[in-house]
Amino acid sequence: EPEVTQTPSHQVTQMGQEVILRCVPISNHLYFYWYRQILGQKVEFLVSFYNNEISEKSEIFDDQFSVERPDGSNFTLKIRSTKLEDSAMYFCASSVTGNTEAFFGQGTRLTVV
Amino acid sequence: ELKVEQNPLFLSMQEGKNYTIYCNYSTTSDRLYWYRQDPGKSLESLFVLLSNGAVKQEGRLMASLDTKARLSTLHITAAVHDLSATYFCAVSGGATNKLIFGTGTLLAVQP
Numbered sequence: 001e002p003e004v005t006q007t008p009s010h011q012v013t014q015m016g017q018e019v020i021l022r023c024v025p026i027s028n029h030l031y032f033y034w035y036r037q038i039l040g041q042k043v044e045f046l047v048s049f050y051n052n053e054i055s056e057k058s059e060i061f062d063d064q065f066s067v068e069r070p071d072g073s074n075f076t077l078k079i080r081s082t083k084l085e086d087s088a089m090y091f092c093a094s095s096v097t098g099n100t101e102a103f104f105g106q107g108t109r110l111t112v113v
Numbered sequence: 114e115l116k117v118e119q120n121p122l123f124l125s126m127q128e129g130k131n132y133t134i135y136c137n138y139s140t141t142s143d144r145l146y147w148y149r150q151d152p153g154k155s156l157e158s159l160f161v162l163l164s165n166g167a168v169k170q171e172g173r174l175m176a177s178l179d180t181k182a183r184l185s186t187l188h189i190t191a192a193v194h195d196l197s198a199t200y201f202c203a204v205s206g207g208a209t210n211k212l213i214f215g216t217g218t219l220l221a222v223q224p
Contacts, residue, residue, distance in 0.1 A: 045212060089153075098210040109153075
């Protein structure tokens with residue numbers, strides 16, 4: 001069964017460093033998303049991406065964040081200069097259209113020290 | 114702005130008992146989802162509810178949707194320990210299919 005895959009599963013980085021979280025969406029899906037979940041809290045929407053551009057972003061998704069689809073398969077989230085409060089689980093998701101269910105990857109746990 | 118509230122936040126129940134988790138949302142929406150999350154794991158889709166009066170059941174879990182009241186419920190029947198997890202409802206909002214999640218309900222089923 002097709003699934004969304006994310007790498008790495010766990011990333012530890014020093015404050016101020018750049019990190020790139022990687023996702024491979026399901027192959028025929030056209031809409032891509034990033035969500036984050038701070039430990040013990042709810043899941044929060046970060047950004048949606050369609051047709052090679054951001055279609056919507058939340059207040060959390062400030063200038064430190066960027067997304068890219070560098071080739072036909074990967075979808076990346078870059079955090080330019082990490083802060084302690086960026087420590088969270090980051091989930092990638094994809095859907096076929098804007099009106100169908102999104103499927104989530106297994107997540108990347110980011111720890112900023 | 115679409116807001117989603119869930120209650121209770123924490124639910125401790127004994128095996129064999131029944132209980133209901135409630136999910137209220139603030140504006141009209143196309144779809145409502147229920148997810149299960151085990152500690153440190155991803156989100157497992159349980160139900161997708163699309164229309165008013167929709168009811169779906171899987172094993173000991175049953176979800177329903179009342180779009181007029183903007184309320185969904187997740188009913189647990191005769192709970193077993195394996196159901197212990199955090200349950201989230203989520204509502205799709207906006208043109209981009211983003212999901213707005215509720216606060217989650219941590220369910221602990223005691224033997």
